[in-house]
Amino acid sequence: MAQIKPRTLSGFMELLPARQVQFDRMVDILRKSYSLYGFTPLDTPAIEASEVLLAKGGGETEKQIYRFTKGDTDLSLRFDLTVPLAKYVALHQNELTFPFRRFQIAKVYRGERAQKGRYREFYQADIDVIGDGALDITNEAEIPSIIYKTFTALGLHRFKIRVNNRKVLNGLFALLGLEAQAGDVMRTIDKLEKIGSEKVRAILVDDFAVPGEAADALLALLAAEDPMAALEPYQGKNQLFDQGVSELSTVVKYMSAYGVPEDHFMVDLTIARGLDYYTGTVYETVMLDHPEIGSICSGGRYDNLAEYYTDKQLPGVGISIGLTRLFSVLEAQGYLNDQMNTAPADVLILPMTEDLSPAISFATALREAGVRAQLHCEKKKFKQKLSYADKLSIPFAAFLGEDEIAQGKVTMKNLTTGEQQTVTPAEAVALVQASLAGLSGSVPIVDQP
């Protein structure tokens, strides 16, 4: 038969089983963590009408999108989860209850040039709170708490959440007479960490005609040890600025009640997060030991989720984790927990008699008790069957020979310790459950060995 060489497209992540279990565990933890904050799961189609998905249009998005026709319908694969959310909320606005809190963990598609760490199909894990006309600042204050709880639940501890407020930045630009250059200034200060303050000053002054004095004032403020204190002298002169400072203060004030330790959180006035979309608090999250990776969880407050679809004012706040990229970074940096139980079963049952009924009944009893059991009835040597359990890291083997069956018992072998004991099925369940109690709670990430 003429054969085709099997391959997986470049830029598409496809994991081997043990890694997949770790990835899925991460997704489970995200779902659970988001649920604790009252977010409801959502699932929207991966394919949308192109005119709907590209309502906003423009730039990189249009170039990267997977777009095609079927029949005479112009279709596109979603490139993020925000545009489908905007469509969903606009379409179902009369059936939803606001504030509407949803999470969605799903694949999105971008036909980027393939390169290391770039994926064309990747998971985003998003949460958003959408208000009907208005949305209280406490929603913005809560976001760092969700980020903190989520990453620590995953096993990641060495990270810091940085927050800023776009009203503070825009108010500041107005106060410094830089309104005309606001966009350019914002983009330039975004580079501070990368190129340093001297180069930023040069660009501001030389390229964007920022007066030297204003540039110095701005850079001094951005470099302040205590940003909230440094903002004070500017207060009372610009309404937007004052509102931004008030919002930022509220976010800071409630951090401790929200359970975020001080060392996991900071105000960073240099964070801008793109240009037009965000209007209030913005968030970035960096790994302390790998700042070069950039932000692993970002987002912010916006005033108008669905203006391309509806006149209804839908302000919101949201964050997104690029899960596929994060996973690949964690794997590359050795952060994935190799001690995690990734076995497909807890017990591998090896029947040793011709009639398999007792072994099958034992498997059924284990499953009834919630223990994952697999029967190995292939025509293989005993040693090969044990090696199968070993390769898959299955923690227990169960032997059922004539003797065990006559006694109504089973011989359980702990494949980690080598310990072996002949017990009743009920005792076997207890044995496995006790041994797994420690394992099942194990987290997918380890950053503090």
Add this chain to the structure above:
Amino acid sequence: MAQIKPRTLSGFMELLPARQVQFDRMVDILRKSYSLYGFTPLDTPAIEASEVLLAKGGGETEKQIYRFTKGDTDLSLRFDLTVPLAKYVALHQNELTFPFRRFQIAKVYRGERAQKGRYREFYQADIDVIGDGALDITNEAEIPSIIYKTFTALGLHRFKIRVNNRKVLNGLFALLGLEAQAGDVMRTIDKLEKIGSEKVRAILVDDFAVPGEAADALLALLAAEDPMAALEPYQGKNQLFDQGVSELSTVVKYMSAYGVPEDHFMVDLTIARGLDYYTGTVYETVMLDHPEIGSICSGGRYDNLAEYYTDKQLPGVGISIGLTRLFSVLEAQGYLNDQMNTAPADVLILPMTEDLSPAISFATALREAGVRAQLHCEKKKFKQKLSYADKLSIPFAAFLGEDEIAQGKVTMKNLTTGEQQTVTPAEAVALVQASLAGLSGSVPIVDQP
């Protein structure tokens, strides 16, 4: 601003939040049920190279597939989960451990003509066991057990699993001298339930030149009350037939050890399941009260999973549930459990003081204890906030006024019973957990009111 009318494409399921929670619960139960049998989760790309996905080629598939180019790459969206599995196993054969047991619950795409109950994007929930060169019959015997446990875990009880064996059918055709017409005969007897035995006989005799005697013998066998007994007289004359009967007997023999009650299982010699692919046991599952829906879980044994990609012989057995269609049928027939807790949160916290710290700390404490909590701090009237909880079926409201805060307590209102009590945060956790213990176990389907 020029707006685009938001819409979701026809043939694409998009659920409102409460329904989505029910759908997700079904997926959770499937994952858990499959895991109990030692299947490991797999996730493959939704996009594959067209030449890989269409290696087998042919017929309906090519017409329905979503196929497009990006750059100069010819791409297609997967139309099932079996072809990607074949690719995966062929590609990673040296890294996998056989028998390889995987489940995958994911979306697939078929550009069919849109009609009621037909989806262009839909979830399939598949399991397969793949052997390396050989695969023991016990794997085929285990499948009805997985089907039984999965549907009962979902809350569905009124269904029956029907099994047959393709070797029995093919052996029988040989014994009756119908080898040349095997395909036509198989397709015709597949219609027995629909058109009745008289019409089937007429088609067999008139259209496919089946001798009347052979047609009568075949129809008598297919109609037998006790199929296993009816097969006996034919034994000892054809090797394939004998092997099929032996396999079918093994499947039947172990049903009770596998925990499948007799009334949920039957041998049905009329089940054929398509033509070329299956080579051993085949399965269908029908809802007793809705046979018109057809099989809700089907599959079978095959000898060669990946012959289009590799010379390696990879026999397997698998089943598939068309989850999106099943969900839509269950909803239409009123089988979805309206008593299920679909609320996004367990407790809605209503702060009644300016300083929100105590309310936020209470939310943090609830979440630490695994209770899903949402703060409602919007500028709305008290009554509107209670109505919000009501609309979302949130079971508890928590009030924190000056009095409660002074006492370090919180007033919990059970929104189902109206009962209200002022308790400590720890007591509040216990109260909610006790009340939810019954709810959280609730199943998504109810077929026995």
